[in-house]
Amino acid sequence: MTPLARHRRFARIWADPPGWRALGAVNHSTIGLRFIATSLVFFLVGGVLAMLIRAQLASPDAAFLDAEQYQQVFTMHGTVMMFLFAIPMLEGFALYLLPKMLGARDLAYPRLGAYAYWCYLFGGLILLGALFMGAAPAGGWFMYTPLASSTYSPGINADVWLIGVTFAEISAICGAVELVATILSQRTPGMSLARMPLFAWYVLVTASMILIGFPPLILGSILLEVERAFDWPFFDVARGGDPLLWQHLFWMFGHPEVYIIFLPAAGMISTMMPTMARRPLVGHEWIVGSIVVMGFLSFGLWVHHMFTVGIPHLAQAFFSAASMLVTLPTAVQLFAWLGTLWAGRPVWRLPMLYLGGFLFVFVAGGLTGVMLAFAPFNWQAHDTHFVVAHLHYVLVGGMVFPLLAAVYYWMPHATGRMPSEQLGKWAFWMIFIGFNMAFWMMHLTGLLGMPRRIETYPGDVGWNGLNLLSSIGSFVMAVGVALLLLDLFVHARAGRLAPRNPWGAGTLEWAMATPPPTYNIASQPRVQGREPLWDAPGLPADLAGGRGYLAEPRGRLRETLAVSLMSGEPTHVVHLPGPSLLPFCAALATGAAFLAVLFKLYWLVPAGVAAALVLFLVWAWQGGTRSDPEPRDVGGGVSLVSHHASLQAPGWRGTVFALVADATLLAALLFGYAFLWTVAPGWPPPEFLAVGNPLPWLAMACLVASAWLAWRAARPSCAGSPLQASWRLCVSALLSLAAAALLFGYVRTGLPDPTVHAYGAACAALGLYVVIHASTGALIAGFVALRARKGFVSAARRLEPRVAALWQGYCAGAGLVVLLAWYLPVWGIAA
Template sequence: MTPPVLPSAVPRPPGELDRLERVWRTPRGWRLVTAVNNTTVGLLYIGTAMLFFLLAGILGLLMRAQLAVPDNTLLSAATYNQVFTMHGSVMMFLFAIPIVEALAVYLLPGMLGARDLPFPRLSAYAFWAYAIGGLGFFCTLFVGLAPDGGWFMYPPLTGEAYSPGLNADFWLLGIGFIEISAIAGAIELIVGILFTRAPGMTLARMPVYAWSMLVVGVMIVFAFPAIIAGTALLELERAFDWPFFIAARGGDPVLWQHLFWFFGHPEVYIIFLPAAGMVSTMIPTIARTPLVGRRAVIVALVGVGFFSFGLWAHHMFTAGLGVVEAGLVSAASMAVAVPTAVQVFAWIGTLWRGSVRITTPALFLLGFMFIFVLGGLTGVMVAVVPFDWQAHDSYFVVAHFHYVLVGGMVFPVFAGMYYWLPLVRGHALSERLGRWVFGLMFGGFNLAFFPMHVSGLLGMPRRVYTYPSGLGLDGLNLVSTVGAFVFAAGVLLFLGDLARTVRRPQREPGNPWGAATLEWLPADCYAVRSIPQVDSAEPLWDRPQLADEVVAGAHWLPGTATGKRETIVTSPVAARPLYLLVLPTDGWMPFLAALGTAGFFLLLTIEWTITAWACGIGAIGAVLAWLWGQDRPPPAAVARVADHLGPANLLPVGATGTASPSWWATVIMLVVDAGVFLAFLFTYLHVSMRLDVCPPPGSRLAQPWWPALSAALLLASAGLMTVAWRRPLAGSQSALRWLVAGALAGMAASFGLDVWAQLDARLDPVAHAWGASVAGLLAYQGLHVALLAIVAPYVVARSLRRRLGPDSRATLDNSALIWLYTAAQGLVVAFALHVWPRWMA
């Protein structure tokens, strides 16, 4: 379905563009915090992530200044521990992950030809929670409360016995909710990529960058729950003395390593793959030819994502793994190099086939390939178990992961800054200064980190604040320090040029690089004037007149069909237009919800319990307030979306059930939820398998009729909710309200019986890790029952206010999904606690 070419002189209905601009207008001044448009939120996101990059870089310079000469006293041992912990934590959690999501929030709607992502308020909430919480976390450095256990926070050194005070708690609670913010962003990106692509943009035609972000979004959904569960377990140990990681009471410190690195090693590829997607987008433009092996590159992206989950024990070769386990992980660590190499050879082939013009983005991309390949080679070296035994926890590993992370992510990000900055205000950064920036950063980086390979092989350990003279390390460390400051000079020069450029008057950017992707179409606050029909993988190359057609309103949705913000939802594979999605407008609720969330976690850390819970309740109230107005009947049953397309002109407005983006967002959220639960379950099984007798002395298994009755109540609750879910919503809804109330009563009674059964079995979560793991499972189930105690009244309230109907049933649909998941989780808990131990005995 290709729309006819309409010359730009063909007039559109009077006032159409003015209405479109009015609906999408961005708030100004202090009201900017209410904005939810992807361009505004994306720029704020990028700016905040770059701020954390600078702050972490300053901490890195302090470390290098301390290590420049032997026996230095610039920093004390305690201060150095806080500095290196914050450097790693800020770089990994507050820069690396947020910057890739920030760039995606800003770029993807334009690349996909959409007006915006499907949940703009979720993007705004994710940003503000990250920004407020992250700045609060960083400020702990100035009051002596910064964490000092390393960015990996290994117990038992981070337990209460060895790390008293609040330092470790700030890391555990702060990082935990920042990861929740990252998951919210991932849900937004997955649903947006699958359902809001321009008509005709099939998966085969989708930009490689969008493919990379889709893979990364799925990886976040499966990897991040482990670190959320791990931080919760360690905080429970510190706060309530539940000994999950205390060996003397049945715990296992290595359990933390399993949970942390199941997140931590995929995280390396979560950082790299978006950068690889950007490289695969920029290199064809720079070489002026399509990407060589495009399909192979996409398959390689998926392959890297798949292999990354088999590598978590790559960091645990010295932790006592068995020979078979170490061999399998070593093989997987080498195998992941294959799909990575496919991408590198595709980039080289594209540059070889094309006609390359050496610009600043091209220099950064060439520098990226050189540095990243070196990092990949040392990665294969540390995948060899005997070599890893020698190099583990030495500066060789520090050099390796900086070559991978800085080379694999920072250099492509800077290439992207030079490449995409014209989209912001129409001006490119200086090419002359850009070459200096690249030279300083490339030279400084290699000067700083290449000598660390040698110092590591000479025996310099990681995480030491000083070293004696005479070990052959003096000159190497001094050179590394000089290189770090040269690299910083390049970053400083970039910032100066950036400040100069963004202050210039705004203008239309055009397509300065001659790119093929849709983000270079003329755009405003409403994105493109009309959503283009896409018929190839390089639309701007294959259809040179597309920009004029889009500006003329010759494609889909040239105005606002309902008087509100809208975008077109298309089918996930073929990108056929399905319906018009009405998007939420600007508002205070995402900001207030984020402020309450950050306040809850940060104030709970300093034990301002009442104030923290007030912030938490406020956050829940803000979320409910923003959801209250979302699920309304559409303003029109059908809308005119493309006057020139004849019968295809009309699309329905809104959708329910599995056709709704909110349904799929709920499903993805429940997958995340299940991941956290499985981490708790893994903890329980891991601790149980270490026991000589299960349950341990002092505890016993509950009487079997208690769990049987609890399971029956769970099934009854799920059945009542299913009946309520299946009832027609036309007419009276009093029966629905009673069914929901009965379902809540059954769920609460079931949980009460579970708790009573464990009390009757003399469960003591303090005495032994097994009791703590049981209590952890019950607490997680209890958290869900508490959530349903909020969901059920909310559903009843919407019913009473007549906000549930055949065309506005998303609240009921999504609540039923959460309800059925909670019931299923409760049944698994019952089986794990009562059937599995008897079966194993």
């Protein structure tokens, strides 16, 4: 087959649908670009809100915005920038670039990526719609209680934040599952972990952090919404709650989020720096180690946002030391970048200019971060503009400047055209000078005692000139951003054509045509090193000529290779799903359930949830095969079966990673239970303890039996007999349903009234967690039982029973943990 004929056949197989059916596109390039474009729109909205803030603070006693308007603008600026711009933008880059860098044709779960995008878009529209209708939240982007409680924030303003952010966070979790599964399994042959691009390492750690860091905020949002809607007093001191619980849950997410934002940007730096320096990166192994260490340490820093809330001095010392310790892995990466520049021959093109700006701004932000890590200084600077300045130096320096470098670096790849060097330099200097003018002054106003979050200030306290300079700088920066967007818009359409690999990079994404075809690469290569294009300059021609793996298209199948975790040797062929409107419709149904909660139409919530579940089941039914796959030649003398006969297929790994996030949410709920038990006076009240009720024990027995039957059904001897596997799974489903009914009855009648005391509310929340999971387990087991009866399961194709067994086993384990948590106070008081 000629290269042109091969290209045409692959293009037909991987093409996005035309017209309105493009809503069903699932290709990773399309979804990644949608994330990037949408987050750019949200960035512009957040920038306009920032201009309103600086216009208000430019002069003393200003009346440009009143107090309520200012608080809404301030809250939405932080919310949009943190939740709707930073993480989705970086996630969009990862979705677009990773398969290309890994030599794959798509991500592990194309439809899940599409669902993630629609959830992100709809959640963002909820927040923006509230802003334009004057119902935006006004409690700050951190929504501290009790300010965000119904007592002090009546109406739906705070609910908008809780619902919209939670909806958008679902998107982040879905994207993280997809990225982790793709990086660990869908690489090109020969790409072992040691040869994997550094950007993939950064994204792997980041996505893992999302799976662990986001559930505490999702839990906090759910608990606060439940308190506002149903009066369960998780944060009400008078009824055994504590507002500090919200701060702990928020900052368990909030501080790792800083590194979640920084690490992908640092991955872009580690990808661009060798290209611009014309030599491999110094200290590759050290950088990989520092990424992993930074990911771990980031979860031990959240309390340094709470040094002034009255926590014990020993805890302050511990978190202060941890906050300083995290500078070490950051310094390893910084010195590796500097060493690469020192040992190489840097080319000062546009991407390198923004990387230079990053080095200056981020180092300055890191130094002020070390200052704030000292508790005594933190006590003085807390809640002043010094903290605002530090935050922006770290986030803008650590994310925006690398991001702009990445935009210029990969723009020729995405569009096939080069940007303007001259216009790009003007934009850089205006952004760099304007940013430093705006935020350097805030360090000084903060040291002079200016609090953050105030909408006006008197004219006799010495802040006038500094605030005016800060506002002027912010508008200069805005003009620079406008020039940059003009450059991108004009030259993406009318710029000079870019040669292939214009920067001389060594990573695989430059081995394909620019702009890339929908299928990425005509055949998958076997790589021999970390810089495939530097190792084999003729690789692009070989791949276009079909001298690689999976070079011959088969029917309408979308195929890519899966490899072993460590060695990168091919293990099976993954058949990926094509375009579908199911993700879009499922996101709409999910959004309908969230909107029903927002507008207190609780009778509509089950309808939205049921519609989403039906769509998910239809979505799941379309996968699988009714016959055992035969090995086939994929090229290079290698024969492989499809993923349907693999125990490490995408569905298995995705379930494992989803349960990691799920278990983190349970751990956060148990943390809240233990925290209130520790700090709240008289908690739990002895008269509230329920003793002797057999319902939870019966429910746990049902869950354990259900898990045992599901695991029996997943064994090869049982899966080889579909009818036997089916009836065992049916009984497993019935037992899970019985457990859910028993536990729900216990929550309703055996536990204290959840509106009277936080102990009852916490116990009920733990019980409902198990009820929801047991009900879901019943649905999964019943679905797989039907699939087995219809011929989708055999001794070779037992992925689905294994997934059901994994879920049922997790439910049984979670139930036993919750049972232990319920009875610990009983046993403690009895002792």
